[in-house]
Amino acid sequence: MNKLLILFSLLLISIAPFFGQIDINLEKIFDSNSVDYKVFFDLRVPRVVLAFFVGAILALSGLVFQTIFRNPMSTPFTLGVASGATLFTAIGIIVGLSIFISLFAFVGAVLTIVILFAIASKFKTYETSSLLLVGIALSFFYSASLMIVFFLSDLQENYEIVRFTMGSLDVVGFSEVYAAVGAGVFLFTLIHLYRNHLKLLLTSHDFAYLKGLDVKKTNYILLLGVSVAVGVSVSITGPIGFVGLIIPHILKNIMHQSAEKLIFPIFFYGGLFLVLCDVLARNLGTSSDVPIGVITAFLGTPFFIYLIISRKRQS
C-alpha cells in the first residue's frame, strides 16, 4: 500500500510539468528547437523540481522545530527565521542590490538564528520556551522594521517587496534549483543522521539528558541546519507559509507513528504537496499565477481542521 502510494506520487510529480497555460506536445519535448522543449525543460521541469524540494524542506523543518520547541505550532516562520530572510531581502531591494537578493535572504535567516543563540546564552537555565518567546518577539520586531522599509521605498521597490513576500516558484533554468536540491539533500541527511537524537527529544528533556544526550548542543545543531536550508529556500521562492505547520500534523494523524519514523514521509509528501499546489496555481485560468502561499493555505486549512476535528472525536 505504502509503496503503491509512493509510486503513484512519483507518477503525479512526473506528469506535473505537462500542466500549465501553454499546452505541451509530448512528441516535441525532445526536439531541442521547439518552443515545447524550451517551455518544458527551462520552465516547467525546473519549477516542479524546485517546488518539490522547497516543500520537502519546509515540511521537514516544521517537524524539527515542533520537536525542539515541544510546541505543535512552531515552524521556522513562527520563530522569525523566515521574516528575517524577508526583511533582509527588502533591505537588499531598497539599497539597490536586487541581484544579490538571494544572498540577503540567506544572511537574514542565518543571522536570526545566530541572534537567537546569542540571546539564549544569557539565559540562566536553558529552556526552549524562552527561546520560542524571544523568536516570536524578534518576528514582530522584523515586521515593524519591514514597515519602515516599505515607508522608505518608492513605488517600484514597494511592488518588488510585496511580490517577494507573496512567495513564488517562478524560475528560469536550473541554477537556483540546484541550490534548493542541495539544501534539501543536506537537510534530509542531517536529520536522518540525528534521528536517534530526535527520538530522545520526543520524550522529555530530563529523560533525554539522563540517557546521555547533550540536549542544548543537539538543538543548536538541528536549528542551525534547518535555518541554513530554510534560508536557501526562502532566498529562492520567498516565504511560503503553512507547509511546515500542516504536513507534519497531517502525516502524524494519518500514520500514527512517532515523529522520528516520519522523517522520510514528511520530506516526500511535503514535496508532493507543494508540487500539487503549484500545479493548481498555474491552472486556475487567471491571467497570472495565483500566489503559491494562497493555494497552500486554501487547500491546507480545511483539510487540517477536518483532521483535528476527527481526531478529537476518536479520543
Next chain:
Amino acid sequence: MKLHLENYSTQILKNISLEIEKKNLIILGSNGAGKTTLAKVLSGIIPTSQIAFEEPKTKFINYIPAKLEIFDDYLNARELLELSLLYSQKKVDEVLALLEITHLKEKPCKFLSSGESQLLLLASAILHNAKYTILDEPTSNLDPKKVKMVYEILKTEEYLQNRIIITHNLNFAYKLGEDIVYMQEGEISFLGSNEQFFSDENLYKLFGSSVKKVDDNIVINL
C-alpha cells in the same frame, strides 16, 4: 565512586550534605520539603559544581520521575524502553513480563494510565541499570497488588543496583528497612537507621497521633 554532595544551598534546599556509598536510601518528607529538588541535584538535572559524577554519567546515575512526561503523541512503550536499554543484560520483553505490562508494549505512552506509566518508568529504570537509581514516588499511583509487586522488586539487588527511593508511603519505607533521610523545609532533619526513625518515640514526634504502628505495620490513623 560514591555519590557525594556537600553544603549545597539554593532557594529551596538549605545546607544539604549527603554521602551515599554503595547502599540504598529512603528519602521521606512532607510535600514541598525539597525531596524532588534534591533528587534532581543528585542526578545532575539541576547542574551544580558541588557534585562530581563518575563517567560515563549515564552508567553512574539515573532518576525516575513520579510522572512520565512524553512530548510525542505516538511514541510507544516499546520504543521508550529501547531508548532506556543501556547497561542491563535483561531484554525489553523480559522486563515487561516481570512487571506484568506485556500487553502495553505497542501502546503509545500518552495513552497509558498514571499507574501503567509508573510501571513503565520502573521498567525503564531496570533496563537502564545505572549504579545509583533515584526513584521518585515509584508507587504513588499503583493499586495495592502492584505496590506489593514493586516492593518485592525494590527489596532485592537483582533488578536495580543501588536504590534511592523517595516515598510518602511510610509502611513501604518501613518494610524496605533501609536508612532514612527525613527532609523538612529544605533541610535534612533526620539521617539515620530505619529502626531509629520508626521508633514509637520518633514517629510521635514527627507525626503526632496521625501515624501508628499496628502489628508491625505503619498505618495512618484516620
